[in-house]
Amino acid sequence: xxxxxxxxxxxxxxxxxxxxxxxxxxxLAQVGLPPRSLEEVTSFVGEGAAKLVARAVAxxxxxxxxxxxxxxxxxxxxxxxxxxxxxGVAEALAGAGRTLxxxxxxxxxxxxxxxxxxxxxxxxxxxxxxxxxxxxxxxxGARALLARLGGRAEEAVFVGDSRVDAATxxxxxxxxxxxxxxxxxxxxxxxxxxxxxxxxxxxLADWLR
Numbered sequence: 001x002x003x004x005x006x007x008x009x010x011x012x013x014x015x016x017x018x019x020x021x022x023x024x025x026x027x028l029a030q031v032g033l034p035p036r037s038l039e040e041v042t043s044f045v046g047e048g049a050a051k052l053v054a055r056a057v058a059x060x061x062x063x064x065x066x067x068x069x070x071x072x073x074x075x076x077x078x079x080x081x082x083x084x085x086x087x088g089v090a091e092a093l094a095g096a097g098r099t100l101x102x103x104x105x106x107x108x109x110x111x112x113x114x115x116x117x118x119x120x121x122x123x124x125x126x127x128x129x130x131x132x133x134x135x136x137x138x139x140x141g142a143r144a145l146l147a148r149l150g151g152r153a154e155e156a157v158f159v160g161d162s163r164v165d166a167a168t169x170x171x172x173x174x175x176x177x178x179x180x181x182x183x184x185x186x187x188x189x190x191x192x193x194x195x196x197x198x199x200x201x202x203x204l205a206d207w208l209r
Contacts, residue, residue, distance in 0.1 A: 009106055
């Protein structure tokens with residue numbers, strides 16, 4: 001059996017907050033709403049673009065459709081402007097002994113574009129986005145990746161930064177490893193029941209070997 005690490009993208013491998021935030025505020029401006037702070041937008045991330053924009057326009061649900069269209073247009077054109085790897089992530093991936101795969105709620109094509117733009121595409125055996133499998137926390141995507149790559153849940157790890165990732169791992173029966181540098185933060189991870197936490201790329205590398 002193959003030893004596998006399923007890894008979240010935004011907030012775990014890459015810091016994409018700036019690009020997501022700018023896309024949200026572009027969308028809000030297009031529909032005549034005031035901007036949101038970086039902290040607000042960061043708290044909205046994790047369950048796909050539609051929920052991100054819905055939270056940003058709330059309570060103006062009537063503006064969701066045009067705001068989401070404006071968000072997509074802007075984000076597609078700017079998704080690598082400010083997005084960067086977190087410190088130590090490249091080294092952790094380079095030293096991995098496990099088969100690596102990305103499971104994200106971001107659309108798959110965008111996830112692959114980001115990984116390719118950051119020089120990481122070749123590190124992953126598979127990349128599955130939220131438009132290619134049921135979105136997390138549904139465990140179907142994680143289970144499908146394990147089956148595709150020939151791994152068992154109890155021998156895999158799921159690495160993420162949020163309660164959504166922790167819930168996905170629990171539902172799939174995969175041991176969860178939480179990174180504290182991401183969008184969720186340590187308090188959210190602990191509240192979600194995470195007990196395996198890493199605070200640096202070097203600590204992450206230990207779980208990927």
